[in-house]
Amino acid sequence: MKIDLRSDTVTKPTEEMILAMAQAEVGDDVYQEDPTVNRLEEIAADLLGKEAALFVTSGTQGNQVAVLTHCVNGDEVILEAESHLFYYESGAMAALAGVQTRTLPGERGAMNAVDVEKAIRGNNIHFPRTKLICMENTHNRAGGAILTPEQMKEVYDVAQKHRVPVHLDGARLFNAAAALSVDVRALTKYTDTVQVCLSKGLSAPVGSILAGDRDFIAEARWWRKKLGGGMRQAGYLAAPGIIALTQMTGRLAEDHTHAQQLEKGLRELGLDVAPVDTNIVLVNTASRQLTAVDFISRLSDKGVLASDFDEYVTRFTTHRHISENDISRVLEIITSVLEESPLRL
Numbered sequence: 001m002k003i004d005l006r007s008d009t010v011t012k013p014t015e016e017m018i019l020a021m022a023q024a025e026v027g028d029d030v031y032q033e034d035p036t037v038n039r040l041e042e043i044a045a046d047l048l049g050k051e052a053a054l055f056v057t058s059g060t061q062g063n064q065v066a067v068l069t070h071c072v073n074g075d076e077v078i079l080e081a082e083s084h085l086f087y088y089e090s091g092a093m094a095a096l097a098g099v100q101t102r103t104l105p106g107e108r109g110a111m112n113a114v115d116v117e118k119a120i121r122g123n124n125i126h127f128p129r130t131k132l133i134c135m136e137n138t139h140n141r142a143g144g145a146i147l148t149p150e151q152m153k154e155v156y157d158v159a160q161k162h163r164v165p166v167h168l169d170g171a172r173l174f175n176a177a178a179a180l181s182v183d184v185r186a187l188t189k190y191t192d193t194v195q196v197c198l199s200k201g202l203s204a205p206v207g208s209i210l211a212g213d214r215d216f217i218a219e220a221r222w223w224r225k226k227l228g229g230g231m232r233q234a235g236y237l238a239a240p241g242i243i244a245l246t247q248m249t250g251r252l253a254e255d256h257t258h259a260q261q262l263e264k265g266l267r268e269l270g271l272d273v274a275p276v277d278t279n280i281v282l283v284n285t286a287s288r289q290l291t292a293v294d295f296i297s298r299l300s301d302k303g304v305l306a307s308d309f310d311e312y313v314t315r316f317t318t319h320r321h322i323s324e325n326d327i328s329r330v331l332e333i334i335t336s337v338l339e340e341s342p343l344r345l
């Protein structure tokens with residue numbers, strides 16, 4: 001079996017999750033009559049410190065429902081230039097919500113609050129209306145970088161001053177909270193709405209949560225239906241989601257330890273590694289004249305899977321199926337790939 005470090009989305013449900021699926025009490029969730037979905041939404045809202053929550057099919061759907069609920073077409077959304085919403089959602093913000101994006105460069109995924117304030121539009125007949133500011137924590141393309149509560153607060157304060165809502169793409173928010181050793185609410189208090197993935201490091205098979213105030217979630221429920229995300233006996237999928245939220249967040253620190261083990265080993269090999277905050281490790285092989293695509297194909301031949309992130313940047317993501325021994329093995333394989341590389345300087 002290959003050691004799969006492409007993403008934490010490859011995690012399979014635990015035995016307990018499968019048992020919970022088999023035993024779930026279900027109903028028709030479009031009628032809001034699925035007790036297991038209702039329980040997941042209550043638990044999620046409580047954990048995230050929001051009034052209400054909605055079970056959605058994916059992180060992308062959660063983010064896009066948020067944009068659709070916050071904005072009308074022609075509105076402007078401020079977000080970080082490499083954010084998932086902008087970079088990896090198939091142009092959905094433009095195609096579905098018809099919004100205009102205003103991207104700001106980030107420092108390890110963090111927008112500067114002064115830049116955000118400057119980008120908020122004033123009242124002028126020539127301008128679109130700034131209707132949303134998005135943050136991402138942890139930040140995927142910045143290598144799982146954390147936004148601290150202080151960084152989030154700076155942007156949130158500016159947003160509040162100008163009465164612009166904030167949405168947080170918290171696909172891996174529990175990784176941030178684990179690495180900071182804070183309750184997740186220490187982060188969600190600086191956003192109006194938040195999306196968290198159940199299907200990544202938390203190991204549920206499917207789904208995300210969108211949380212916010214009651215009125216927002218009622219409107220989001222309408223948008224989810226409009227997008228075809230109204231599911232029927234969804235309790236079978238919500239049951240493992242409950243386990244994800246209540247039992248799986250505590251072990252994320254293990255994934256971070258394994259990412260640090262990989263970071264250390266890669267540095268010892270003289271490779272250019274981005275700082276590791278959580279479970280993502282980005283390595284740049286430009287100095288070896290080894291492209292990410294080439295690196296990944298050689299790794300795959302030897303039984304290690306990774307993702308290409310840029311011409312010379314490869315991403316390794318740790319998760320529940322990766323052990324300390326796997327990381328040692330990965331480092332041995334990387335060493336042998338670099339030794340074989342004919343272009344090694």
Ligand SMILES: *Cc1c(COP(=O)(O)O)cnc(C)c1O
Pocket residue numbers: 057058059060061063084085136138139140169171172197199208
């Ligand atoms: C994975 C991810 C998403 C999207 O989640 P899907 O369930 O794959 O649609 C959104 N934002 C970030 C930061 C992610 O890493």
